[in-house]
Amino acid sequence: GDSVTQMEGPVTLSEEAFLTINCTYTATGYPSLFWYVQYPGEGLQLLLKATKADDKGSNKGFEATYRKETTSFHLEKGSVQVSDSAVYFCALSVRGAQKLVFGQGTRLTINP
Amino acid sequence: DTGVSQDPRHKITKRGQNVTFRCDPISEHNRLYWYRQTLGQGPEFLTYFQNEAQLEKSRLLSDRFSAERPKGSFSTLEIQRTEQGDSAMYLCASSSPASGLDEQFFGPGTRLTVL
Numbered sequence: 001g002d003s004v005t006q007m008e009g010p011v012t013l014s015e016e017a018f019l020t021i022n023c024t025y026t027a028t029g030y031p032s033l034f035w036y037v038q039y040p041g042e043g044l045q046l047l048l049k050a051t052k053a054d055d056k057g058s059n060k061g062f063e064a065t066y067r068k069e070t071t072s073f074h075l076e077k078g079s080v081q082v083s084d085s086a087v088y089f090c091a092l093s094v095r096g097a098q099k100l101v102f103g104q105g106t107r108l109t110i111n112p
Numbered sequence: 113d114t115g116v117s118q119d120p121r122h123k124i125t126k127r128g129q130n131v132t133f134r135c136d137p138i139s140e141h142n143r144l145y146w147y148r149q150t151l152g153q154g155p156e157f158l159t160y161f162q163n164e165a166q167l168e169k170s171r172l173l174s175d176r177f178s179a180e181r182p183k184g185s186f187s188t189l190e191i192q193r194t195e196q197g198d199s200a201m202y203l204c205a206s207s208s209p210a211s212g213l214d215e216q217f218f219g220p221g222t223r224l225t226v227l
Contacts (some may be wrong), residue, residue: 044218102154
């Protein structure tokens with residue numbers, strides 16, 4: 001079945017460090033790929049998405065590129081801030097199936 | 113419109129009791145989804161509606177669970193004869209063709225604790 005595997009957390013970095021959170025997927029069709037973020041005490045928010053191979057999604061300084069050959073959608077940010085501390089979820093949806101399939105989440109903590 | 117809302121935000125109940133949660137989607141969103149999230153895990157799909165029609169149910173949704181969306185607006189999720197294993201965060205999301213059917217907007221969730 002369709003599945004998403006994320007880098008295990010928690011991840012702790014210093015402010016201005018480079019961030020990578022790995023995400024790989026298995027899907028029977030051609031999925032759309034997403035990163036959602038959950039800030040403390042808040043609901044899930046869409047951070048960025050990509051709908052086809054080689055697309056790059058970007059938002060708030062975060063980027064992820066849809067790599068079909070490696071079935072990956074790694075999240076990157078060049079310089080993290082304390083306000084980026086949150087739980088990050090990679091997810092997919094397969095065309096024709098409306099549900100989102102999520103990874104287990106990666107908790108990120110940024111220290112000043 | 114302030115987004116997807118859910119009520120209550122927290123529910124504590126005793127094993128064997130019935131509980132009902134409500135979700136109000138973003139206005140004019142015709143698709144509504146329910147997910148369950150246990151501690152340390154990502155959300156898992158339970159069911160979804162297009163307007164008032166329930167179009168897909170996960171095998172996670174045992175016969176103790178039922179969801180409705182009677183007028184194609186708000187939805188309710190009922191759990192009968194609750195078990196301790198039902199303790200989780202229950203999330204609702206909605207989407208519309210205008211925003212892209214695959215872009216789901218989530219509510220804050222209802223946290224259920226079964227004692």
